[in-house]
Amino acid sequence: MVTSTWARIENATVAEVTNIDPQYRFPPSLVWITCPDGTLPGMQYTDGIFTEKHEAPIDHAAQIASVRYQHETAGITVNAVSIDTTRDSQALITAAALSAVIDPTYLCVWKALNGPVTLTAAQIIEIATAIRAHVQACFDRECQLLKALAEGTYTADMLDHGWPAVQGA
Known part of the structure; x- marks a missing residue:
């Protein structure tokens, strides 16, 4: 059952x-507002007392880092091979690239997002290079946004723009 509380407002109080x-x-000249579930805009009602609600400030730096991580780990496509770019996948492709550098004849079957694919050493190095460029571009954009935040020129809509495009799509 939803209960309401009514508050009489006098001189904005x-x-x-x-x-x-x-x-x-009461006479209609008195101003009452309905507060469903005991809530009043900008106020909280606890134990019969209204107090001002203090919203936690937005941690823009943490928000920027979170969006960077989403873009970083969203995956990329290189020459029609869709590659996972989670941190685990980044580590796996780095290890495969090291094997490819050590042995230029190295071949492996890679579990791509669009299905298994056999990759040559050259393809593995190309994919690893593309992933590294993608990840670095994500960190570069994060740094641009953090700089704007420090300079006071950051706006929330900047968070939606400037991230690297998906490689080779």
């Missing part, structure tokens, strides 16, 4: 609170 609908109990 809560002057009185009731749990009984005041509609027919």
Whole structure:
């Protein structure tokens, strides 16, 4: 059951609170607002007392880092091979690239996002290079946004733009 609280507003201040609908109990000149579930915009009602609600400030730096991580790990496509770019996948392709550098005849079957594919040493190095460039571009964009934040020129809509495009799509 949803209960309401009504608050009488006088000079932009809560002057009185009731749990009984005041509609027919008081003169219409008194200003009452309905507060469903005891809430009042910008206020919280606890134990019969309204106090100002303080919203936690947005941690823009953490928000920027989170969006960078989403872009970094979203995957890329290189020459029609869709590659996972999670941190685990980055480590696996780096290890495969090391094997490819050590042995130029190295071949492996890679579990790509669009199905298994046999990769040559040259293809593995190309994919590893593309992933590294993608990841670095994500960190570069994060740094640009953090610089704008420090300089006071950052706006929230900047978070939606400037990230690297998917490689080779």
